[in-house]
Amino acid sequence: MSALSDRINMLSESETLAMTRKSRELKAQGFDVINLSIGEPDFNTPDYVKDAAKKAIDDNYSFYTPVSGYQDLRETICMKFKRDNGLDFTPDQIVVSTGAKQSIANVVLSLVNPGEEVLIPAPYWVSYREIIKLAEGKPVFINTSVDSDFKITAEQLEKSITPKSKLMIFSSPCNPSGSVYTIEELKSLADVLAKHPNIYIVSDEIYEKINFSGKHASIGKIDSLKERTITVNGISKGYAMTGWRLGYIGAPKFIAQACDKLQGQFTSATCSISQRAAITALSVESEVTLKMRDEFLKRRDLVIKMLREIPGFKVNVPQGAFYVFPDISYYFGKSNGNITIKNAGDLANYLLTDAYVALVPGEAFGDPRCIRFSYATSKELLIESINRIKKSLEKLS
Ligand code: PMP
Ligand code: GLU
Secondary structure, X not given: OOOOOHHHHOOOOXXXXXXXXXXXXXXXXXXXXXXXXXXXXXXOOOHHHHHHHHHHHHOOOOOOOOOOOOHHHHHHHHHHHHHHHOOOOOHHHEEEEXXXXXXXXXXXXXXXXXXXXXXXXXXXXXXXXXXXXXXXXXXXXEEOOHHHOOOOOHHHHHHHOOOOEEXXXXXXXXXXXXXXXXXXXXXXXXXXXXXXXXXXXXXXXXXXXXXXXXXXXXXXXXXXXXXXXXXXXXXXXXOOOHHHOOEEEEXXXXXXXXXHHHHHHHOOOOOHHHHHHXXXXXXXXXXXXXXXXXXXXXXXXXXXXHHHOOOOOEOOOOOEOOEEOOEOHHHOOOEEOOEEOOOHHHHHHHHHHHHOEEOEEHHHHOOOOEEEEEOOOOHHHHHHHHHHHHHHHHOOO
């Protein structure tokens, strides 16, 4: 019998973090591994944000803060929601957490009872499924494919709703597909949800600032959903601050209060210095963010062009984030010596050990035909890694 709880035994390790761990281990053994598995900007945090953090240390921001975050940070977040998204929140509707990941866990654990269903368009970000399992909820996946640009339709959503549906959770721009829902597409989903007033919506907008298709659209701005949307965001991706660990929600007040209560027993507030830095990051529309986005766009175009030259790869053109999620099922059943590729997991392992390139298999995101490339790395490494992949794939027959 296991000493560990059933809860932890049934939880899977984060596969994005697992692949990064494997690639670090191989690197430590002296192998020249290129890691395209982790989703984090390869840029440094902007200097003016670092200066704000240094000042916060000198000004002795070293004490426990309110669980939901400093009042002036929550005011800044309200201003940001209004400025960037047209969303109206008051500071008592904001909860700041140790990353958007914790924000999502707070919301799911606050809303979902055992057996209640959570609607998840697939492919989805790895941690949604596992957080829902922890809450003993039941994930209900709505499948898409590269041919539909990995986006669900209103009809698909309608068909997936049951009396047990409690929540829908999705990201746009999407991790892992990079797909971006337009405001018209969000409205057609909202028309369906309007008929089901008991369903709450978690809109994960962490990639908001990495959008190549124009203005970001927030589903929470649509009138019929205003009172039941929880908008999640953070500073990890848009401001190159993954390690600072700060995310936040804007939510109906009773949900914000529930998250505050949960967080008060789990982690308390996130780091005081990160909070002061976040005020500076969110206060102005940053040049650095725009530069990063432009650079990601150049890399996206490069990666798409190169991947399209690989036989059997089906690639769409993602409009945001820094991922490409090609369908690689053409390679299933092909072999090199005694290695046979049966699924995306096998292909990821093959490419890690033969090409020394780390990618994340689509199984992690609910689409076993695909594999995720993160192009948040230098052009030189992208070119080198895709050339290596090509050579390894040529050996499969
Ligand atoms: N949502 C999505 C879709 C993500 O890709 C990430 C990145 N890890 C997160 C949430 C969590 O971000 P963080 O905890 O770093 O704020
Ligand atoms: N969101 C990133 C990814 O998908 C970071 C790793 C994680 O937290 O899962 O790679």
